[in-house]
Amino acid sequence: MAVKKNKNIEFKCSLKDVLDIVGGKWSIPIIYTLFDGKKRFSELERTIPNINTRMLVKELKKLEENRIVKREAFATVPPTVEYSLNHKGMMLKPIIMDLHKWGEEFVDQ
Amino acid sequence: MAVKKNKNIEFKCSLKDVLDIVGGKWSIPIIYTLFDGKKRFSELERTIPNINTRMLVKELKKLEENRIVKREAFATVPPTVEYSLNHKGMMLKPIIMDLHKWGEEFVDQ
DNA sequence: CAGAATCCCTATCGATACTG
DNA sequence: CAGTATCGATAGGGATTCTG
Numbered sequence: 001m002a003v004k005k006n007k008n009i010e011f012k013c014s015l016k017d018v019l020d021i022v023g024g025k026w027s028i029p030i031i032y033t034l035f036d037g038k039k040r041f042s043e044l045e046r047t048i049p050n051i052n053t054r055m056l057v058k059e060l061k062k063l064e065e066n067r068i069v070k071r072e073a074f075a076t077v078p079p080t081v082e083y084s085l086n087h088k089g090m091m092l093k094p095i096i097m098d099l100h101k102w103g104e105e106f107v108d109q
Numbered sequence: 110m111a112v113k114k115n116k117n118i119e120f121k122c123s124l125k126d127v128l129d130i131v132g133g134k135w136s137i138p139i140i141y142t143l144f145d146g147k148k149r150f151s152e153l154e155r156t157i158p159n160i161n162t163r164m165l166v167k168e169l170k171k172l173e174e175n176r177i178v179k180r181e182a183f184a185t186v187p188p189t190v191e192y193s194l195n196h197k198g199m200m201l202k203p204i205i206m207d208l209h210k211w212g213e214e215f216v217d218q
Numbered sequence: 219c220a221g222a223a224t225c226c227c228t229a230t231c232g233a234t235a236c237t238g
Numbered sequence: 239c240a241g242t243a244t245c246g247a248t249a250g251g252g253a254t255t256c257t258g
Contacts, residue, residue: 015137015205018212023132025251028124041220052252057221066216078219079258088215095211096124098204103127106197134231150240161232166241187239188238223256230249237242 021066026051026059028096031068031085035093038084063089130175135160135168137205140177140194144202147193172198 022028029048033039039047045056060083063069068089074080131137138157142148148156154165169192172178177198183189 015141015209015212017216018208019134019137021216022208023134025128025132028128032124045220052254053221054223054253055251058251073220076219077258079221081220091211091215095204095207098207099127099131100124102200102204103124106200107126107130154240159232161234162241163233163243164231167230182240185239186238188241190240219258221257224254225252227252228250230247232245232247234245235243238240 021062021068022092024059024062026055027063030056030059030063031089031092032096034069034083034085034089035096038082041081041083044083068092130171130177131201133168133171135164136172139165139168139172140198140201141205143178143192143194143198144205147191150190150192153192177201 022031026048029051030044033044033047041056041060044060045051045053048056060069060071064071066088067086070084070086072082072084074082131140135157138160139153142153142156150165150169153169154160154162157165169178169180173180175197176195179193179195181191181193183191
């Protein structure tokens with residue numbers, strides 16, 4: 001597997017690549033919110049606690065580049081932009097759910 | 110962990126807790142390496158590419174505090190310290206493997 | 219509404235040298 | 239061997255303001 005942004009030698013599996021994509025502070029909250037279905041920019045901003053505009057833009061761009069998220073813009077006034085998960089992103093659902101379950105079961109112990 | 114008011118909020122809080130534990134740059138590489146079994150400090154340092162002493166110490170301490178990793182020190186000369194995963198850490202194995210699989214399947218596409 | 223542009227801060231990370 | 243201690247770099251993140 002190719003190593004992308006990370007200048008380091010790849011770890012013995014592609015975990016590092018995965019973490020580059022999904023390891024940021026906001027990527028999983030965004031992806032999780034989109035499990036629910038297509039959302040507009042402002043909806044995401046309202047739904048995800050404590051995120052700010054700049055971070056949301058940045059993360060969405062990154063997720064789009066990694067083809068986890070699909071962006072659809074409509075030339076309305078005012079503009080409408082909708083974000084949704086594509087197949088690659090949807091395939092993260094069971095994993096994130098398992099991570100959540102792990103958290104519920106073990107984090108407090 | 111956060112108080113459970115509704116499903117949504119509860120999920121987000123514990124997910125954040127999980128990411129606080131496991132979201133760092135080195136935690137998953139370390140945990141992954143320990144799936145293999147008990148390892149000494151220097152073994153970890155040699156096995157994990159590009160990690161440095163300071164980061165390894167820091168992450169191990171954090172993982173120990175979160176009771177994912179068990180540390181056993183032996184009063185030999187020179188000192189021997191062995192690290193291993195406890196139950197909580199081992200329960201991450203299937204999840205991390207799935208993440209790895211997801212990476213192999215989708216990251217390059 | 220959906221961002222882009224700025225400014226600034228601090229947490230994280232890395233390299234190196236040292237020690238019981 | 240298994241760490242500490244220090245210092246310096248930088249990327250990530252946050253608050254705010256502006257605009258098509």
